[in-house]
Amino acid sequence: MTGLKLGKGGDRIETEKHGDSDFSLLARGDGSEVIFQTIKQGKMFYVHPAEEAETMEFFYILEGECIYKNDDENITLKQSDYFYVQHLQESVFFSALTDMKILWYTTQPAFHLLSHRIVKLTSVVKQVEEKDNYTYQHSCRVQEYSFKIARMLKLSKDRLEDLYLATVFHDVGKINIPEEILNKSGRLTEEEFDIIKRHSYDGYVMVKDLYYTNISHIILQHHERLDGSGYPYGIKEDDIMLEAKIIGIADTFDAMTSDRPYRKGLDPTIAMAELKRLSGIHYDSHLVDLFEKALILDGILKK
Numbered sequence: 001m002t003g004l005k006l007g008k009g010g011d012r013i014e015t016e017k018h019g020d021s022d023f024s025l026l027a028r029g030d031g032s033e034v035i036f037q038t039i040k041q042g043k044m045f046y047v048h049p050a051e052e053a054e055t056m057e058f059f060y061i062l063e064g065e066c067i068y069k070n071d072d073e074n075i076t077l078k079q080s081d082y083f084y085v086q087h088l089q090e091s092v093f094f095s096a097l098t099d100m101k102i103l104w105y106t107t108q109p110a111f112h113l114l115s116h117r118i119v120k121l122t123s124v125v126k127q128v129e130e131k132d133n134y135t136y137q138h139s140c141r142v143q144e145y146s147f148k149i150a151r152m153l154k155l156s157k158d159r160l161e162d163l164y165l166a167t168v169f170h171d172v173g174k175i176n177i178p179e180e181i182l183n184k185s186g187r188l189t190e191e192e193f194d195i196i197k198r199h200s201y202d203g204y205v206m207v208k209d210l211y212y213t214n215i216s217h218i219i220l221q222h223h224e225r226l227d228g229s230g231y232p233y234g235i236k237e238d239d240i241m242l243e244a245k246i247i248g249i250a251d252t253f254d255a256m257t258s259d260r261p262y263r264k265g266l267d268p269t270i271a272m273a274e275l276k277r278l279s280g281i282h283y284d285s286h287l288v289d290l291f292e293k294a295l296i297l298d299g300i301l302k303k
């Protein structure tokens with residue numbers, strides 16, 4: 001039945017182990033996640049204030065007992081009891097009196113923070129940053145610019161989440177590019193450019209096994225261009241994912257406006273003029289227009 005998902009026999013999207021606890025992602029949609037968590041007897045567990053205050057996190061005790069301690073009281077929570085947090089000011093902690101099973105529902109994605117593979121990939125992004133001084137901050141800025149466009153488009157929470165991770169990892173494949181090529185100030189030879197071009201495919205391979213299936217395809221396509229002049233496949237127009245088109249614009253804008261060791265970044269007005277010159281050829285003109293509007297709204301560009 002369309003729209004129905006059954007999970008039988010211990011079906012899990014992904015399971016991560018942290019010390020003695022297991023976290024299994026059971027379902028995700030529209031930015032919410034349902035996670036099944038086990039905790040061993042005697043262990044403490046914490047709930048921290050969420051990055052976004054509005055986030056609601058709900059915990060239902062399926063099995064076991066724990067104790068909530070604060071300065072003046074001890075409260076025991078048992079099977080079928082629950083607790084939830086929103087606008088939490090400081091971390092709260094509980095200790096498990098027995099082995100426990102908890103169902104955790106959150107209105108903001110949390111599982112990626114527990115994912116060892118994502119943590120590992122983030123450290124690869126940091127290594128790329130060391131090799132190529134501009135890349136990591138570059139990824140942050142590409143994220144910021146991409147979100148300016150995404151907000152104007154009112155993308156769904158799921159797509160925003162994919163976009164968030166795709167921007168962080170879009171250049172992770174650059175780890176395979178030798179430093180001399182990455183930081184070469186002069187013109188690249190054809191062979192060198194071929195090596196650079198491999199990074200979108202290499203990035204795709206590195207992230208394709210994550211449970212966020214879409215992000216690998218976004219990364220693969222972030223250098224594709226509307227007229228087919230991009231790489232690695234030269235795909236065109238509607239064959240390019242919307243998120244990849246967004247990152248393509250944000251990426252180019254940042255590449256043009258940031259300072260590099262061998263040259264100063266362009267003024268945003270000049271960079272925007274260049275995007276507009278290639279609008280409808282390389283870049284989706286509607287997205288370029290939205291980006292221009294967002295930059296004007298934020299005072300980065302003048303009217």
Ligand SMILES: [Fe+2]
Pocket residue numbers: 170171199222223
């Ligand atoms: Fe790239």
Ligand SMILES: [Fe+2]
Pocket residue numbers: 138142170171251
């Ligand atoms: Fe990039």
